Amino acid sequence: MKTREKGKIPARTSLLGFGCMRFPVNEDGKINRPETMKMLDYAYEHGVNYIDTAYPYHNYESEEVVGQWVATKPRDSFYLVTKSPTWMCKDIADFDRILEEQLTKLQTSYVDFYLLHALSRERWEHIKEMNLLPHLKSVLDSGKVRRIGFSFHDDYEVFEEILNAYDWDFCQIQFNYMDTEIQAGIRGYELAKSRNIPMTIMEPVKGGMLANVPDEIQAEFRRVHPDWSDASWALRWVGGHDNVQTVLSGMSTMEQVIDNVKTFSEIEPLNAEEQATIEQARQLFQARIQVPCTGCRYCMPCPFGLDIPKNFRLLNTAHVYNVQAAQKEGYDAMDVAAKASHCQKCGACKTKCPQHIDIPAEMEKVVREFEK
Ligand code: SF4
Ligand code: SF4
Incomplete structure (x- = not known):
């Protein structure tokens, strides 16, 4: 497994991180715990040491299941990551109470990476109203949290404001070869890199959409590397960015765990031919667009209520x-x-x-x- 050591408080993390939001589930929607434990064990035994969960994942069940797994391993042999649902906090006391609840569910006395979850303009304004940022130092000093960061879903301008507002240890964005111009995007990546803030990447295969690409794109991929999966092209493109600490994959099956572990064990930055193939794939995707709408909303509102x-x-x-x-x-x-x-x-x-x-x-x- 490839690893990277980054950050002001250095951590040598596996380049593949286990995202704990898409565990296998039973018919009743609850997590299939035996299968999940096997998948986490396989990943861990093959060098994955970054385990990323969050308070609301799997209808609030993910942290508890991850805690069940945490209890079976030496605590210093992996990095445990979870996130604060700040939209559920009306004040700092709520923030602290939820952190305590998370530590209990995770069966640990500390988390290695703690994120303010899924920040947007609205959530950022709420955090400022709560005056949460000055409180974060005491959270770090308490030892319950070792690094503070945030995950992000909004436009670049909001990202820039948040990144510049605090001395973050890391941050997490959505990034893949088709999403370089939306949300934080490549500009956000470059800004964080210039500030020496390592990044964790989510949605590297765009919620699975780049894991099974249309035939004409797959033919190009196979022509260059007959044995690379579509997902591995996307993961390799993201992993080739040197300010990336970890690439998260929300794995649902053992097959995906095995494929991802293989990809990240042999991953090298894409060479010129492979980069050109990604560019060709982008163009082929663009050619499939039916209506050249940019989503600017200048046409809105429609007097009859159409979106x-x-x-x-x-x-x-x-x-x-x-x-x-x-x-x-x-x-x-x-x-x-x-x-x-x-x-x-x-x-x-x-x-x-x-x-x-x-x-x-x-x-x-x-x-x-x-x-x-
Ligand atoms: S004006 Fe409306 S239809 Fe035209 S690009 Fe903008 S959002 Fe799309
Ligand atoms: S009703 Fe149809 S034509 Fe009229 S503004 Fe709405 S989308 Fe446009």
């Missing part, structure tokens, strides 16, 4: 990543008034689109995709 960009996003994602069934589920769950079929063809949106998309005409494509 115009969401309709186009679902259509595009269905085609780009060959995930029609999942996107249809998303469409079916929308309010009737927000759906493409509710378009009254009034034309109020047409002149507002900087991409000159004939919105009412393109809504027909969405209806054909998801309602016919």
Whole structure:
């Protein structure tokens, strides 16, 4: 297993981290504990030492299951990671109370990496209102937490503000070869690198969408490396960034654990030909876009209640990543008034689109995709 040593408080972590949000589950939705223990053991025995859970994962069950596993191993032989659900805290006393609860569930007296979970503009404002940042020093001094960071889901500008507001030990972002221009993206990566703040990466295979790519892209991948899985291309691209401390994979099956362990045992930065293949894959993905909507929302609001960009996003994602069934589920769950079929063809949106998309005409494509 490849490892990296980074940070002000150095930690030599495995480049593959075990994300504990997609454990195998039983029919009742509860975690399949025997199978999960086998998967964690296999990963651990093959050098994975970064175990990443969070308070709400698996409907609040993940930390307890991870704690069951923690109790079977020497505590100093791995790094334990969890996250504070700050949106559930009305004040600092709540923050401290939840941390105590987490330590109990995890059967430990400390966590190695503690994150303020899934920060966005709204959550960041709440953290500031609680005046949480000055409290973090005493949390570190207590020894219950060894490093403080945050995970992030919002635009780059918010990321920059948060990164500059505190002396973070690390941070965690969504990053993969198709998501370099959204959220923190490549600019966020470069900013953290310039500040010597190591990064943990989530969604390296884009929630599984890069693990089973469309045929024409897979053919290119196989031409260069017949034995590399689609997921391993995505993982190698992320792992090639030197400010990355750990790449998280939320593994659900033993097969995935074995494949990921193999990938991260032999991983090397992509060479020029492999980088060119990733660039070609990006272009082939782009060519599958049905409507060139950027999600800018200049066309909104629609006087009849349509969510115009969401309709186009679902259509595009269905085609780009060959995930029609999942996107249809998303469409079916929308309010009737927000759906493409509710378009009254009034034309109020047409002149507002900087991409000159004939919105009412393109809504027909969405209806054909998801309602016919
Ligand atoms: S044409 Fe359709 S999408 Fe555009 S504003 Fe009118 S109802 Fe809304
Ligand atoms: S204005 Fe055009 S590009 Fe922007 S969200 Fe609306 S349809 Fe998409």
